[in-house]
Amino acid sequence: MRSPHPNRGERPPPRKKACQSCTRSKVRCDLERPACSRCRSLDRPCEYPSHPVFSNPRVEPNYAVQTSSVERDPDLSILGTSGLEQPSGMPIAVPYGLESPIWTPPSQPRRQVTRNVRREGLDFENIDLVPRENAEDIRDRWLRPYILPPLGRDEVPKAYHPFTLQYISMVLSTYPRSMLKDGDTPPIVHQMQIVEQRMSRALANCYSLVRMWEQAAVGSETLVVDTVEKEMERLANETPSLYDFDLLATFQAYLIYSMMLYFSPLPGAPTITDKVMITLMEMAFRTARNGLFCAAEISHTRPTWESWIVVAAKRRTIFTMYLFCSVYNADRLLPNFIADEVKGVFAPEAKALWEATDRETWEREYDRHLLSWEDGMLEISELWRSAETGTPQRRERIGRWLRTVDKFGMTMFGVTTHVHGC
Numbered sequence: 001m002r003s004p005h006p007n008r009g010e011r012p013p014p015r016k017k018a019c020q021s022c023t024r025s026k027v028r029c030d031l032e033r034p035a036c037s038r039c040r041s042l043d044r045p046c047e048y049p050s051h052p053v054f055s056n057p058r059v060e061p062n063y064a065v066q067t068s069s070v071e072r073d074p075d076l077s078i079l080g081t082s083g084l085e086q087p088s089g090m091p092i093a094v095p096y097g098l099e100s101p102i103w104t105p106p107s108q109p110r111r112q113v114t115r116n117v118r119r120e121g122l123d124f125e126n127i128d129l130v131p132r133e134n135a136e137d138i139r140d141r142w143l144r145p146y147i148l149p150p151l152g153r154d155e156v157p158k159a160y161h162p163f164t165l166q167y168i169s170m171v172l173s174t175y176p177r178s179m180l181k182d183g184d185t186p187p188i189v190h191q192m193q194i195v196e197q198r199m200s201r202a203l204a205n206c207y208s209l210v211r212m213w214e215q216a217a218v219g220s221e222t223l224v225v226d227t228v229e230k231e232m233e234r235l236a237n238e239t240p241s242l243y244d245f246d247l248l249a250t251f252q253a254y255l256i257y258s259m260m261l262y263f264s265p266l267p268g269a270p271t272i273t274d275k276v277m278i279t280l281m282e283m284a285f286r287t288a289r290n291g292l293f294c295a296a297e298i299s300h301t302r303p304t305w306e307s308w309i310v311v312a313a314k315r316r317t318i319f320t321m322y323l324f325c326s327v328y329n330a331d332r333l334l335p336n337f338i339a340d341e342v343k344g345v346f347a348p349e350a351k352a353l354w355e356a357t358d359r360e361t362w363e364r365e366y367d368r369h370l371l372s373w374e375d376g377m378l379e380i381s382e383l384w385r386s387a388e389t390g391t392p393q394r395r396e397r398i399g400r401w402l403r404t405v406d407k408f409g410m411t412m413f414g415v416t417t418h419v420h421g422c
Contacts, residue, residue, distance in 0.1 A: 020047045042317060044121075122192060124245035127307040129291025129296055137341035138318070139285030140277050141325070157335035158326075164418040168323050171411050173263035175320075176256050179210045187408035188317045189252055191357070193245075197338070200249035205231055206256055213260055221266045229270060232257050236279045244290050244310050251283040252317050258300045259324060277328060284318050292318070292345050297377070303364050305359050312354065315345055316408060323415065344380040345371050351406035372400065383413065385420035398422055 018029030019036050021044060029036050039046035056412035072105060121321075175186035185191055193203060209228050216224045228406050237253050262272045294303035294311050319342075326336045348354075350369060378401045388394040402413060416422075 009223055017049055018047060021045075023049075033408070042358075065287050120305055122198065124198065124306050124310065125243055127244055127310050127313055128295045128303065129171065129307060130293045130295050131243065131291050132288050132293075135285050136291040139281050139290050141339075141341065142274065143279050157337055158419055160326060160330055160336065161418060164415060165327055167418075168327050168415060169263060172259050172320070172324060172327070176260040176264065177214060179207050179256070180214055186256065187406065188255070188313060188320050190313045190354070192309050193249065193313065200246050202235060202246070202249040202253040206253040209254065210260065213266065214264070216266060222268055225266055225269045228257055228261070232276075244287065244314075247287045247290070248284075248310060248314055248317065251280075251287050252313070253279060253318060254283055255321055255324070262324075262328070272328065275324065279355055280321055281323075285313055288318060292342070295375045297346070300370065300374075300376075302370065305362050306364075308353075312349060316348055318342065318345075319348070319412060323411075338384060343379070345380050347378045347380045347383065347401060348405060348409040349377075350404035351409075352404065353404055354408075372404075380412070383416035383420065383422070389421055396397060397422065 004295065007395075017023075018031065019039060021039050021042075022029035022036060027038065029038065035046035047205075123131075175188065178184050178186045185194060189203065194207075195200060199207075209231060212224050213228060232254060234297075235250050238250070241250070258272055258276055261269055261276075265271075292311060292315055294307045296303035296307070297311075322339050322342075329336050350365070352365045353362060353369060356365055375397075378397055382388075382397065398413075401409070405413070413422075
């Protein structure tokens with residue numbers, strides 16, 4: 001009878017090993033050579049490990065691929081990790097008032113991001129947007145409550161019910177807190193902005209400072225408030241980047257700090273003033289000036305994923321700034337007006353598009369999106385009061401949009417419906 005244990009020196013047959021890409025992504029590999037079907041479909045190199053057969057059948061060789069800090073697995077959290085570097089190789093910024101890099105408080109242990117975010121070769125330096133001619137109107141919006149409407153334009157201020165303002169305030173106050181958990185993002189920040197070591201300096205600092213703010217120990221409030229103030233000052237005074245990706249991140253971070261100061265103030269925190277609001281609108285102008293549409297969107301074709309990520313996040317951030325401005329103006333008994341300068345900008349797109357974690361899935365969903373909107377994408381101004389409000393055609397388009405949107409889209413619909421009807 002043969003012994004159940006192999007003789008010493010006898011080697012078991014080698015196991016078939018998945019390619020390195022499938023191994024890192026923890027997905028099934030069909031083992032095709034020279035490239036598996038998954039790597040072919042994603043147009044990426046397919047490499048199989050070559051290791052000697054080990055004589056001890058009980059010891060599994062370690063096939064983990066050793067990578068540099070820039071190439072490490074994006075499934076690992078990049079938030080609160082020591083040695084974090086920016087794409088340029090520049091270490092994460094140290095805010096004024098701290099003598100060491102921003103840290104994750106001990107009460108927040110470092111965790112792995114549980115989302116299935118796949119490694120993607122993303123290029124945010126070559127996005128294709130259409131420059132916006134009237135971006136200056138966004139920058140000058142702060143003047144609207146203080147001057148009369150232009151001659152010949154019959155403009156009536158928007159009337160917000162107090163409960164609508166409470167609703168907006170409650171929703172916006174959750175955005176900074178959504179950054180407390182590694183890998184989570186507020187609905188204005190796309191998840192691909194914070195993976196693969198691509199997170200900008202502004203957002204990296206923002207994640208850490210939000211944690212410091214929300215978890216400030218008694219007696220440390222002055223230090224935390226001073227640090228956030230100086231970081232906001234740095235963002236406001238730094239030379240604008242040449243890249244939309246960085247301009248957007250600066251705007252997002254400044255808006256998150258502003259909402260944090262306004263809705264969740266710490267003792268001794270400064271109040272939000274007109275100067276802060278003017279700075280917000282200046283940052284919105286800078287990022288809107290380079291475009292609020294992809295070139296492909298204008299021709300009703302599919303843009304690159306990178307271009308869409310940037311422009312979709314831009315639109316969401318600008319819409320959120322307008323909601324925040326509405327609360328700010330109402331609290332100061334100032335009038336709010338229709339945002340004519342963003343008329344025609346697309347409303348927030350489908351949840352499946354915004355939450356796609358790989359290029360293949362996003363492209364498939366965008367192709368479906370194009371088929372669903374052959375009559376033209378829904379524009380934000382279609383949610384405002386007009387001669388078409390309440391018509392079957394308008395309600396059909398809004399209903400088609402509502403069937404696909406995420407929480408952010410529902411927030412926009414809730415506010416506009418309270419103000420304009422549908």
